[in-house]
Amino acid sequence: MFQRRKSRKIHVGKVPVGGDAPVSIQSMTTTPTADPDKTLEQISRLAALGCDIIRLSVDNEKDCAGLKVISQASPIPVVADIQFDASTAIGAVRAGAAAVRLNPGLVRDPGQLRPVAEIVREYGVPIRVGVNAGSVGTDVIKQNRASGMSSREAFVAALVEAALRQCEQLEALGVSQIKVALKCSDVPVTAAACRAFAARTDYPLHIGVTESGTRARGIVKSAVGIGALLLEGIGDTLRVSLTAPPEEEIIAGKMILESCGLREAFPEIVSCPTCGRTEIDLAGLAQQVDMLVEEIKSSGKKIGLKKIAVMGCPVNGPGEAKEADLGIAGSKSGEQLLLFKSGKVLGAYPAGEGFEQFKKELLKSCR
């Protein structure tokens, strides 16, 4: 459907990022890095949910000591987030970080980069260049504005410039295992910056929208920004930033990848919105189907269907759900449930019996 951008492949621990690697999901711990027990507990929960790579803040020696314990026991690669003091990166790599994240806005002196470059080369770990609004000087934006750009265009150009400059500095120091993030809280700016940077380099991109606000708003902003880029083939790893527990970031990330057809939801359950034609409790039926699927999956069985449709009425039911492997729809009067399989109607049943028949068909497909 869409061609994925060909990016350079790097490795964050055992997880490949870029090239033909699947788009990985990241999050960040909210526990103190200096507390390995708490942090490992959180990492385990996130890994079980589908988190591929975890980042944690590393600001000082205490954090490095915590990181040492964490990186050895963590089921997924651990990235050290370095802010104020670039030299903390040295301790972090020695403590087992699978990658370090630097913000070029906070590492303005290239002299600080040399020892960091040496240690990542020695240990063979990549650097993530994380550019955000804090990375660009207001002077650069002003300059861009003066040359006739709109304020958004000026911001995009400044973000791209900051990322390119940092990558050049790292390459000059012999570091080529680089991935890059360009993020801000404005979705069109974020998308435009990633697009412009993607066109000019082959670095793998970590995508996301930063400071994305309260929960519901954050999910929408992230889905729009990350989704738009993924549908253009841009993006090798992602993080959904939410002012919410990191568990929700993983779930939202998985839903975005599934929406873009980049991860299979087995089986995908589609349901129509209700309208004045709906005579059954459709939200209830969809929920019932959802729970049945989860129940079967958690029993260890593998459902052999790609798509299940739950439809309110026969108007759109069999038609719109033509592509579904198994479907269930309310009848016109609302008294019966229609079952259909690969576009063909199997039969009409009273509600309770209809659901039992549906369950039977579902179980038949299991391996």
Place this chain on the structure above:
Amino acid sequence: MFQRRKSRKIHVGKVPVGGDAPVSIQSMTTTPTADPDKTLEQISRLAALGCDIIRLSVDNEKDCAGLKVISQASPIPVVADIQFDASTAIGAVRAGAAAVRLNPGLVRDPGQLRPVAEIVREYGVPIRVGVNAGSVGTDVIKQNRASGMSSREAFVAALVEAALRQCEQLEALGVSQIKVALKCSDVPVTAAACRAFAARTDYPLHIGVTESGTRARGIVKSAVGIGALLLEGIGDTLRVSLTAPPEEEIIAGKMILESCGLREAFPEIVSCPTCGRTEIDLAGLAQQVDMLVEEIKSSGKKIGLKKIAVMGCPVNGPGEAKEADLGIAGSKSGEQLLLFKSGKVLGAYPAGEGFEQFKKELLKSCR
């Protein structure tokens, strides 16, 4: 940032769609159209939330009678959704429908279209051509597959073909006030179909992802699909389809438009995700700020700030929130709150006092 596609402008009642008109938000009632009281009650609630155009199912004469009462009293234009019997459209237009929606898959006999074309021309109301999976024959998909297309490509081509053919038939009958929707439950297919159709015509597009599944999943799918198209400049009116109350469709629609910079959220509130550095209850603080803003707005005051930032710690706070008009951030120790205004730090205060100072600054901006 992005150029909006130049589409033909039509009018759905008083609401312009296409051309330079703002992207409007639609939903569909879940009440019986034959029950005007219930339906009008739902429409009023949706209009108050920001719904611009409402659609309701019209299947028979009883529905037309209900529609007559509804269309006269509704605060927003009412679109009649016609399915089985195209001739119902005639009664619907006479009953005051501001537009009719036809599904070409269900109107295969062009002869049925002539009287519909005559009535919409007489009353000056537009037709929405609503194409979905139910509109395309499996034979067309098979044919496309045989010519070497992938199953997704074959589906896209079939959707575009069905929409183009229906538009041609309507134009041949003298109808040019047309808007078009191409929807299915697969996001990449939906986006590709809209993109291909948009490139070939100037009809305004109604965008959305159909059968978008249970609530959270539906919001993500819609945000990805609708958002990606809007960021390309495609889309003149939208509906978020959810298996949930239509109120949630409106709220999600507004959040998608705001995310794309197509509708201003006054003020926009951004907040950082928490991380191991956060020493304050950031989700709580963000919630507090959210409530304060809503309180001020509902008192009738207009806040004169575009962007408010709520940040967990001083690392990213003042830096990332440089673009914010007013910001509040936790201090390193978590004991104080930092206030900043247009990038400059105003001061550090104990928590309670900090929030009061924040409130004072917010109120200062009000008109």
